[in-house]
Amino acid sequence: MRKISIILMMAFHLMFVNAQERQEMKLPLTNVYHHVGLTAVDFVDPYLSVLEYSGIGLRYEFTSGRFFNPENPVLSSKGRITGLAARTINPRSTASVTLMGANASWGVQYYYRKFENILLLGGANLEADFTYKMNSRNINNPINIDLATNLNLTLGGRYYIHTKRRTIQLNAGFEFPVIGCMFVPYPGFSYYEMYSTKAYMEAVHFSSLHNKQGLKQFFSFDIPFKHSTWSFGVRKHDLTYKADGQVYSYSEYAYLIGISYDLIRFSGRKVSVPEIFISPKN
Amino acid sequence: MKKYYLQILLLVIVLPSCIEEVNQPANTYRENFETLWEIVDTRYCYLDAKQIDWDSVYTVYSSRLATDTVNEIVFFNAMDTMLCELKDGHVNLYSGFHRSSYAKWFSEFPANFDAGLIFNENYLGDNYRSVNGLRYAKIADGNVGYIYYSSFSNSFSDQNFRYIFQYFMDCKGLIIDVRNNGGGSAELSNRLASYFFQRDTVSIYMQHKTGPGHSDFSAPQPMKTVANKDIQWQLPVIVLANRSSYSATNMFVCRMKDAPNALVVGDVTGGGGGMPLSNELPNGWMVRFSASPMFDANMQHIEFGIEPDMSVELDSADVVKGRDTLIDYAVSVLSND
Numbered sequence: 001m002r003k004i005s006i007i008l009m010m011a012f013h014l015m016f017v018n019a020q021e022r023q024e025m026k027l028p029l030t031n032v033y034h035h036v037g038l039t040a041v042d043f044v045d046p047y048l049s050v051l052e053y054s055g056i057g058l059r060y061e062f063t064s065g066r067f068f069n070p071e072n073p074v075l076s077s078k079g080r081i082t083g084l085a086a087r088t089i090n091p092r093s094t095a096s097v098t099l100m101g102a103n104a105s106w107g108v109q110y111y112y113r114k115f116e117n118i119l120l121l122g123g124a125n126l127e128a129d130f131t132y133k134m135n136s137r138n139i140n141n142p143i144n145i146d147l148a149t150n151l152n153l154t155l156g157g158r159y160y161i162h163t164k165r166r167t168i169q170l171n172a173g174f175e176f177p178v179i180g181c182m183f184v185p186y187p188g189f190s191y192y193e194m195y196s197t198k199a200y201m202e203a204v205h206f207s208s209l210h211n212k213q214g215l216k217q218f219f220s221f222d223i224p225f226k227h228s229t230w231s232f233g234v235r236k237h238d239l240t241y242k243a244d245g246q247v248y249s250y251s252e253y254a255y256l257i258g259i260s261y262d263l264i265r266f267s268g269r270k271v272s273v274p275e276i277f278i279s280p281k282n
Numbered sequence: 283m284k285k286y287y288l289q290i291l292l293l294v295i296v297l298p299s300c301i302e303e304v305n306q307p308a309n310t311y312r313e314n315f316e317t318l319w320e321i322v323d324t325r326y327c328y329l330d331a332k333q334i335d336w337d338s339v340y341t342v343y344s345s346r347l348a349t350d351t352v353n354e355i356v357f358f359n360a361m362d363t364m365l366c367e368l369k370d371g372h373v374n375l376y377s378g379f380h381r382s383s384y385a386k387w388f389s390e391f392p393a394n395f396d397a398g399l400i401f402n403e404n405y406l407g408d409n410y411r412s413v414n415g416l417r418y419a420k421i422a423d424g425n426v427g428y429i430y431y432s433s434f435s436n437s438f439s440d441q442n443f444r445y446i447f448q449y450f451m452d453c454k455g456l457i458i459d460v461r462n463n464g465g466g467s468a469e470l471s472n473r474l475a476s477y478f479f480q481r482d483t484v485s486i487y488m489q490h491k492t493g494p495g496h497s498d499f500s501a502p503q504p505m506k507t508v509a510n511k512d513i514q515w516q517l518p519v520i521v522l523a524n525r526s527s528y529s530a531t532n533m534f535v536c537r538m539k540d541a542p543n544a545l546v547v548g549d550v551t552g553g554g555g556g557m558p559l560s561n562e563l564p565n566g567w568m569v570r571f572s573a574s575p576m577f578d579a580n581m582q583h584i585e586f587g588i589e590p591d592m593s594v595e596l597d598s599a600d601v602v603k604g605r606d607t608l609i610d611y612a613v614s615v616l617s618n619d
Contacts, residue, residue, distance in 0.1 A: 090566060092566025095566070192469070193488050248304075
């Protein structure tokens with residue numbers, strides 16, 4: 001009995017010491033944002049029409065981030081999935097184009113914390129972009145599909161405003177494509193011909209700053225509450241690209257509202273996240 | 283190192299200027315005319331093949347623009363007349379009040395078809411079967427199967443043809459009548475032809491524009507007629523065509539020219555060998571035009587129609603007797619086989 005008691009005491013002692021050490025170890029949290037909002041879209045797609053189409057739609061964005069090494073929180077991953085549905089009309093309102101888009105990206109961000117209350121961010125991401133446009137009035141070419149992959153550079157910053165009860169966060173982000181490839185069929189290269197001859201590669205173009213320029217801008221302010229953070233923002237996206245001499249343009253301006261939280265479960269709804277958990281939000 | 287930074291900076295500044303601005307044409311009569319003319323100039327595919335001097339057309343219609351712009355309808359009529367210079371049934375101008383079209387590809391030729399005839403008791407009669415736009419019956423005392431198909435916009439399935447071919451199993455041959463079939467889905471024309479091929483056959487080539495020049499085209503791409511593996515008609519088949527067999531029907535007749543056991547009877551088809559696309563004018567009108575030319579197996583344009591294997595015209599004396607000369611000819615050929 002005595003031996004057992006000694007063994008148990010030693011075991012508890014070891015567990016206690018280990019627990020003390022574990023409290024020193026920091027653990028990464030995944031922080032996510034969900035944004036939804038209204039968006040105004042303008043585009044020119046010479047495959048469908050020489051005219052500019054304008055309209056409104058709905059946008060959804062999901063972003064997530066997580067530090068690679070919480071002991072040294074300077075490098076985080078950042079993933080994003082977005083969806084868009086919009087209806088646009090030509091300037092004379094004689095035809096409409098329904099637009100459905102999806103975009104997914106994954107990249108890394110470097111955190112530069114040399115200034116008080118200011119965080120600077122820089123990084124890059126790989127992006128896959130898909131847009132489906134349908135002009136129901138067009139008889140033989142009602143659809144055009146945009147496909148693209150890009151390597152984007154990203155820049156951003158956060159400014160922390162400390163109030164009595166909470167710290168409000170102002171965010172700004174910029175992203176522009178540097179290099180990639182895009183699927184842009186020449187007007188006249190019908191999808192029927194592509195489907196029949198399987199000559200899809202003819203519509204694939206290398207892209208870089210010489211033929212594709214774009215800028216995504218995002219401004220938001222985040223107001224934290226006990227377990228989540230409300231986020232209000234605007235996103236602007238301007239894109240111009242050229243393939244086979246045809247110039248395409250896309251412009252979008254979205255008002256977004258969202259929520260942000262850290263993906264972690266603790267017992268009890270009112271328990272705060274222990275300080276050893278490091279979120280890329282901070 | 284500074285030198286490299288400078289070069290990168292210069293590249294970043296210079297490269298964005300490679301893309302010009304997207305200029306939207308203004309909604310004026312002049313800009314609408316210019317836009318329409320330019321769409322045809324840069325995207326229409328038969329300017330060279332038809333030896334059309336489109337620059338001269340510009341000069342003529344530009345100079346009379348002052349008188350052609352009294353109102354929207356006068357302007358529409360002028361643009362319609364300009365587009366008729368293309369002599370193409372696939373060219374249309376769509377406005378809120380009218381859709382223009384060029385009709386001389388069939389109106390200046392004998393019709394060689396009388397819809398009333400095929401429904402009399404000598405042919406389809408009253409008890410014909412009908413499924414998805416396919417009207418069919420056994421004719422000539424049950425010795426010949428006859429199908430009238432009026433539009434490739436009416437979609438049919440393999441199952442439809444499984445039943446139809448079973449129904450005609452004891453016939454000596456089959457007639458597929460596509461007279462006055464103005465076209466529709468190119469995919470359906472391929473599917474219909476696929477029942478009459480035992481192996482995949484290239485019977486059509488297609489090109490597309492690769493630039494704004496009149497002769498900027500891709501290399502011709504072969505378009506196979508893929509033989510249907512499950513359903514095949516291996517007895518003789520005769521296709522009846524006339525000048526109003528157009529577009530997708532023209533493609534079907536072109537494919538059937540290369541089918542084994544097939545004979546094309548009737549008149550030259552109407553053509554419509556350019557895959558059409560659409561675009562718009564600043565005033566919201568839409569223009570449709572031939573964008574991608576197609577060729578037969580001998581690399582001849584099918585825009586100008588497909589010659590029949592046997593030219594047969596509808597005889598007015600036969601019409602009076604309630605007889606269709608083309609169907610009767612086809613029946614006699616199939617009965618003698």
